[in-house]
Amino acid sequence: MIQVVRGTKDILPSETGAWQSLEATFRRIASQFGFQELRTPLFEHTELFSRGIGEMTDIVGKEMYTFLDQGQTSITLRPEATASIVRAVIENTLIEKNPLLRLWYMGAMFRQERPQKGRLRQFHQFDAEILGSAQPEADAESIVLASTILRAIGLSAFELRLNSLGNAASRLRYREALQEYFRPHIGGMSEDSKGRLEKNPLRILDSKHPEDKPFLGDAPVLFDYLDDESRNYFERVQKLLTALEIPYIADYRLVRGLDYYCHTAFEFVTTRLGSQNAIGGGGRYDGLFEQIGGKPTPGIGFAFGIERLLLLLEEEGKTPTSDTQCDLYVIALDDDSSAVGMKLAQNLRLKGLVVVTDALRRSFKAQMRDADRMKARFVAIIGENERLQGKVIIKTMASGEQREMALEDYESLQYALNT
Ligand code: HAM
Secondary structure (H helix, E strand, O other): OOOOOOOOOOOOHHHHHHHHHHHHHHHHHHHHOOOEEOOOOOEEEHHHHHHHHOOOOHHHHHHOEEEEOOOOOEEEEOOOOHHHHHHHHHHOOHHHHOOOEEEEEEEEEEOOOOOEOOEOOEEEEEEEEEEOOOOHHHHHHHHHHHHHHHHHOOOOOOEEEEEEOOOHHHHHHHHHHHHHHHHHHHHHOOHHHHHHHHHOHHHHHHOOOOOOHHHHOOOOOHHHHOOHHHHHHHHHHHHHHHHOOOOOEEOOOOOOOOOOOEEEEEEEEOOOOOOOOEEEEEEEOOOHHHHHOOOOOOEEEEEEEHHHHHHHHHHOOOOOOOOOOOOEEEEEOOHHHHHHHHHHHHHHHOOOOOEEEOOOOOOHHHHHHHHHHOOOOEEEEEOHHHHHHOEEEEEEOOOOOEEEEEOOOHHHHHHHHOO
16 A cells, blocks of 8 residues: 655645634635735745755755656755745736735645644645835835734734844854854864854754754844844834734744845744744845845745644634535436436526436435535435426425426526525
8 A cells, every 4th residue: 555755734624614614714815915816836935945045954955856857857845835836926027027026825735844733744835924014114015914813813822033144244153153053062062063164054953953952042133233223123014913912922042944034034933832832934135035046035925834723723723614515416316317417407507506416326325314414405316207397396405395396497506595
């Protein structure tokens, strides 16, 4: 028996209702904020992610699905959406046509992490980006959009953690401070951290190696190295969030696992999902366009992990449903009636009703049971008698009441089934 690949999942019919409901909420709220959908390919040139996300990150260093295609081109299944969106915006000169872009995207992402609850190798994100604005209003709008979505789907067991990673000059000063702090300890630290010390010491802070843990707690904190410009920017973002009544917790130790961030960084976290506590995260990435080869353009955005949102909704007993109501179940009692029943069903579907027929040729009793299981509002019964008289029996499931109606009077049938 061939099984699903480790870290991937089938989303079963009993689960897709909840997915569709979340997806509909994302779409609805994103368009209320003036966002438009942009769809990018599932795979890209490897270089897009290694340059965009950063060579020394766990994502690029350990987690990407990278392979050579038949033409020996190095291809990577996208581990996230932001780099692809920025590439698409540059390539299609979208920012030249509109100086402020609001874009969203939803789909599968791939990271070869160790699978556990809430951590998959193929997972799904809802992602929203605001491109072109270096103003704190964009940061606030991004966070308000994220909070509005979480509220709309009914989640309450989460908090927003907010930090500033400052401008490039501040991060440079911090980088030196980190190197100075780690240098005396580096001999006893992991190989990963040794490699990161000179190239990208910030990434040492992401380390999950037990031998690194004792040194992480006392490491200098980036916030203490922010210059005036960075602090002012952060204050303006915080003022807007306060005015908009968005509760948050300032968390000066929050670092994100991707290199492209500057200034605002944030994460929505929950205590209900064990170690996979981030249901979403994002931040500002003013240098990313240049990294990828575009003109300097500021940007800010975030992504939610859809599986984690669904797990948390389940924890809170709030899993959404979007079951389609079955209006009519058509029961045919013999060979010839089966064709008549299928024709009736099709004509009523064309009038917008949800109509199912039995494709197993089951007994009357079994078809009635199936109609019950599907919670059909009405059942149509056609046997030889009805067929010969051009009639159909319509039974109201809630009351058990039955009436005979004309088989081909679709207008009257539609009216009866809609009331
Ligand atoms: P990220 O923090 O790497 O950010 O991922 C965002 C969210 O995706 C996480 O908070 C988590 O809910 C979910 N996620 C990540 N990895 C997994 C996994 N292996 N299994 C299940 N869920 C996962 C980004 O991807 C950035 N592109 C966000 C962003 C957009 N920043 C600016 N714009």
